[in-house]
Amino acid sequence: MSIHNHPKKAKEFVSNDERMHWHDKALWFVREKRDKASKSIPEWEKLREYAQQIKTHTMANLDKYLLEFEENATKRGIKVHFAKDAKEHNEIVYNILKEHQVKKVVKSKSMLTEECHLNPFLEKKGIEVVDTDLGERIVQFRKEPPSHIVLPAIHLKKEDVAKTFHKELGTDENNSDPTYLTRAAREHLRGKFLEADAGITGVNFAIANTGGVVVCTNEGNADMGSSLPKLHIACMGIEKIIPRLQDLSIFTRLLARSATGQPITTYTSHYHGAIENGEMHIVIVDNNRANFLSSNKYKKALNCIRCGACMNTCPVYRRSGGHSYDYVIPGPIGSSLATFRDPKLHKTLSFACSLCGSCSNVCPVKIDLDSQLYNHRQDLYEKNIISTKKRVVMKLSVWVLNSPILFSILGKITRKIVPLIPKKIIYNRFNIWGKQRDIPNMPTKSFKELYKEGSIDVK
């Protein structure tokens, strides 16, 4: 696989100025809704602190809580499976489906199944998989990955959707009214729900002391998919565990407010068993998650509850779009997860960040995202993944800066020479700063020179 290049893809996104600003504004609007919702709760910061403590505690006792969860779920008749990696996850899911002679599956949003590429795996085996979240269905029709974890089709305009639905569902090509399009999807998907043999859902929270899982949606698609077919498979990463049922009071208060500014998702469903005469399975996946626990610098990334707030607030994400990250989870949290998993492949992601720190402040579980991205940069250097050119430039700079005299001389020369050089030469193609920005005016003397001369009048 060729190394992903965020700056290149970001450049493409930015080059369509109108669309880029539309994308930026759409997400900023979500961020503003989040601000309003979080500020309506006086104890907001305390909730974040609690959430962080609960998650950190859980990760430190993950083995214990996983066992407790398995035991309680099993007591309820739920079948629990463990998968070491994506491949095993897909095989487990396929085997359950095969055993029940499933041909048609409806699936609600699950970033884990995206990560494991479950859809193409099942499709190859001849099983139809329909994503039922409206945004996911749109991108599935278009054969694109989601560009946001909560708003999968946020990169698309309604006209794009109208075109897609015209092609796939036969709607009026020129009608891009969101209500009209949503109604068409409702009709189409209701058919899919009614004929499905199985429903697959993700998991927002898995409760150790009850053995049940919680799924949050606004559309009701997870519930339709898991309440009509006899078979329900819920797929989750090992980090979804929370210790107690009552911990949900903290997380349900934070999740939707952080994600979309809603006080709670329309449906917060607590599954503790199958429907009448049905079967419920839970597949618990590691797929390199446990590795994070070995790192004090990055283990907090496992605390993520996938609200997407860090994406909505990220000034880079808003202007470069989710696809520029080339990873299942984009934005600040995705950059950290991706870099930890495969630093070489994702070496540009920790630099797709101005270190503004807004992400760490919106994060409902207080993940130190900007510090993680700063640390990733240092680790890339350590692992020799940073370009030699950059290393040499940086080493040279430090060498100069170690000598006050040399630095002063170089500064002086620059200040003297730059004003004499013709503009055409200064703004050459290697001067990236100067492509769209003027360079600063050069003063005749530095502060140090003026200070030494004693010519600063401080009266």
Next chain:
Amino acid sequence: MSSKEKILKEIRKNNLAKDMGLPAYINFGIKFENPYKTFCEMIQSVGGDAICIKEESLYDTIKKLYPNENNIASNLEELKEKFLDTNLENDPHNLNTVDLAIVKGEFAVAENGAVWVSNKSNRHRALYFIAQNIILVVKKEDIVNNMHEAYEKIDFDDLTYGVFVSGPSKTADIEQSLVIGAHGPKSGYVIFLE
């Protein structure tokens, strides 16, 4: 070694986390002067609506709210005679024709306009989602302030499913435009009984 054992081993090997202890559970949630009023404001903000009526006028109110819906189902004891009893149905797929579901809500939460619905008295959980419209009936005294109080009232000892429902189903996946009625009910009322 099974995958389960491998995962647990990996976790134990990698985990150098210093345990920070599980915070003790205390209710520090916001409380409201008039939880009913807050609930009404919240549910309106999420596309639903709430009204408060005398218990005896429940049937008339429903008829007034939904005069044109024919296929009405309910799991409420007091309405069982008047409407379709979905608990008699064997296959939840057949509930696809239900125009309006009237179901019992255990309690309401003021801070977010949610109602706790559990299936103790309801055979098919699909009813909450497959019906074209939904009315949740809750006793007016059963409104809690916040989610902390809500979870104090919930347990899963003899329950396989429960859901907080806050307004009708909705989506904003097309250009962030809010559309009420995604896959579930297109309208949602909460009726409080005095």
Next chain:
Amino acid sequence: MKIGLFIPCFMNELYPKSCIATLKLLKSLNLDVEYPEEQTCCGQPMANAGCAKDIKTLAYKFVSTFSKYDYIVAPSGSCVTMVKEHYKDFFHEDDEEYNKTKTSIYEICEFLHDIMKITKLDVKFPYKVGLHNSCHGHRALKLGTASELNIPYNNKLRNLLNLVEGIEIVDLKREDECCGFGGTFCVTQEDVSVAMGKDRINDHLDSYAQFITGADMSCLMHLEGIINRDKSPLKVVHITEILAGEVQ
């Protein structure tokens, strides 16, 4: 009380006026200020580029130059953040010199506001000014309340500017959005960086600001570069120049 003046390397070379304003502000309070001439750079640009390992020598140099002062004051939130937050990897946690440096270093506005607690400035600036809250100062040093948080609002830069006669601080649509400078980010992600800068400038233009000010010259340099290229009707000035009454 002896104060060590720390002037960021690029400000020393390119923005002597803001450095002079900083010195004047301190001197006007009758403080004993010294500018140690052996200083160069805190190493932040290299560290943000992933090469923190290489700047160890600069960190040692910084601490040995400045640890003797009661207070270290600098006109840059991001350089102060570098010393406070990122030097800790180079020193033992019990290192007395570093711990002293870390706790005695202040951004100039923070110093005037929290330590000197100034309540009066005898200067005028009768213009509409947009305050750009640079991220490191704003979020890491907490010079102002970040818009993301639900805590009581305060903004030290705004409080100081409010002491200036005739100033009108305009309301921006996005109070503390990043300008897109971000150290080497401004060249490695040039397209996004400039897009962010332009949006920041337009927010100021939409609010009818005549000046953009802030406490981090690096952000201002980036914005000034775009403004000059686009010939926007906006001027850029470092906050110290307004506070010292030094804007010509």
